[in-house]
Amino acid sequence: MSEVNEKELAEFAAEADAWFAENVDPDPGFMLPLTFMEVGTDQQFDFLRQWQNKVWEAGYLGAAWPREYGGGGLPEAFQRAATKAMRKHNGPIMLNAIGLNWTGPLLLDIGSEAHKAKYLKGILSAEDIWCQGFSEPEHGSDLGNAQTRAVREGEEYVVNGSKIWTTQGNYAKYMILLARTDPDAPRKYDGLSFFLAPMQIPGVETHPIRKLTGEYGFTQTFFTDARIPADGLIGAEGEGWKVAMRTLEYERGARGGQPGGYVITERDAFDVLDLARRMMRGGEPLMEDPVMQDRLMDFIIEIQANRLCQERQKVAPLTSDRPMGLALSSKLMSTELVRRLNEFAVTLTGPRAGYYVGDENAVDEGIWARGYLNAFSATIGGGTSQIQHNIIGEHVLGLPKS
Amino acid sequence: MENLGRIGFSEEQADLLEVAESFCRERSPVERVRALIRDSLGHDPAVWQEMAELGWLGIAIPEAYGGVGLGLAEVVPVVEQMGRRLMAGPFVSTTLAGQALLAGGTEAQKAAWLPRLAEGMPATLALMEADGNWDLEAVTATAEGGATLSLSGQKLFVENAATAGLVIASVFHDGAPALVLIETEALPDGALRRETVIDETRRSFELTLDGISVPSSQLLDTGKARAALSHIHLAANLLATAEMTGCTQACIDYTIDYLNTRKQFGKLIGSYQALKHPSVDAYVTYEQARSHLYSAAHSFTEQGTGEVATRMAKTAADKALSFAADRAIQFHGGFGFTYDCDAHLYRRRAIWHASQHGDAAWHKRKLAQMLL
């Protein structure tokens, strides 16, 4: 990767800023998903797919990925500048989250030349949507026990079983699939293998699942003698657990290689402060109430703490006591905070917390209640908060396994 | 609400952190802490001497006055490590007295006293009064007269007053709050009463000012008094936060150690999630507090931002230490209820710090006025 030319970087950043100012549509006329897990209608899907494609074509997604795979071949700093501009202008999320943040970095790291050539560009352009097939109806937190079977037959594997909570499963062209190739392995983890699997083939069926908000966003995926090509195997047979854990590190940002942009947006303290200024109690803005001020300060202090923890991760002497501590804690810290912040915001709306999305009297079109309900996607998905507690307790504090 | 503080860490901070870590660990094992609780002086003069020789007492004193010429940001890692080892002594009160002189002293006072503080003369501040107000400008003690000032009133929580050579007291003078230097040699018998305080590692005194007179040259620059008080308030909170953060780390380590050795029902108790998960919460809250601490240290001298970052940091540290120490008692079971278990040392210290220089609710109130 070439040296950063500060002048070129500044020009690039200014262009990106102007581009997002020009191209972000503040009102597409319907509610956009806040996260990649909330894509519930074709209208939302089509819009976001086009948006990602447009951002990529303009050079503001994958700017630091290699040119031969559709990237911009620039230093990381350029993509960071583009992402910053995207955020500043409240650009919608990047749709193809699993492809961008899980599959892509994985292939760049350990994929074959053929894999990279075949998949990477389509990930960036949103031509090829990806999903993740890890969880099963009977094995969620206990992922290592996954039982979906993959049996080798010649140049193919025959897959049988079911995956569930598959985000964007109904739109996906490919899945990263964790399946059991050796049911007799002495350790449950050693029987698993990791595949890049096509979704639009005979024997693969997706059934949409309705979420607690009443919307759609994920599916149950059924495999019935589905034949997937053997060259989709990543790592050796039996190494699937290791590969899957690696993808989780990309997803949590503990390993680099992501193409930039963001796949989740959150309402922040500013939005909640603004809400507190607008909501009235006894003729006064809620914001004037000292009890509310106290609670708001708690949130602001915690939000700031999490931001500072990200910064402190880069200061080695300030992390030496438990070097992995901050990295392994960040998912728990941030997702639980968002959930509690949204929960608090709902209470600010007073009696109108009784309304929901769709009623004209709902405060801010009901986004707070919906945001609160959706916030559980992050405290459950990607390893629940309880599992995060176990991970931190065992791997950071050194406590015995439960 | 753009700038609430950010992390920065200088080479000097890193060096001091490393040196202080081993120094405090070696000089202040918990048996020593407990022995000093029983000792009337309450700290080890030989260790104090060593700290003076290391230059620690002059870290935040300019070179012109015999100090090292760094700032409070560099004092923070040292105090953090002292807090971690529950180390007793007049380090913080002396550093704060130096800050009072720097912020509010006349040139002559700075030249006379700062070099002595840097060399190791203990000093302290007398700010608190019986009304329980953390607003340092709300002073009822008085200094009246012309060339000679007669002092009157009561001051509480004057730390290390019996060891200190110098006390800097806040008084009401000429219609405004002011600061005055009192040499402890001049204190009449009975002016000091040792207080029984919840944190037994501390030596704290009530100071009766009645009957004390000092020459008016002992008044700090009256034009700077308000600014000095506000600086002292923030500096005291910054250093308290450092102590609390170190203390939280130690408290968590101590509890984790027990969870990894004590067995019940044939299993290490740390395998029970009812203990594991709250321990993780304590740990995460500690990391958040430590991030705030080093943001406050780095941002301390920035107008406005320093105050915001410091008040946030104290609030975060209070939450972290109170929770960690509360759970520490519970998670040690019957042993946790004993004097022998260290958990109460942490819990008592947490209450002490929460109550000094503004509790969390008070700081949040100030922050709300600044930010909301």
Ligand SMILES: Cc1cc2nc3c(=O)[nH]c(=O)nc-3n(C[C@H](O)[C@H](O)[C@H](O)COP(=O)(O)OP(=O)(O)OC[C@H]3O[C@@H](n4cnc5c(N)ncnc54)[C@H](O)[C@@H]3O)c2cc1C
């Ligand atoms: C919005 C959303 C999107 C998702 N997208 C995907 C996706 O695209 N692909 C995919 O593969 N998966 C996806 N998931 C699935 C997600 O990873 C699982 O839901 C999660 O890992 C939990 O598994 P489970 O649902 O089986 O719950 P369970 O594991 O049955 O957990 C039930 C409860 O028990 C607790 N629990 C379980 N084990 C323990 C333990 N050892 N200690 C303490 N508590 C425990 C859990 O925390 C939880 O509260 C998604 C989930 C959501 C909510």
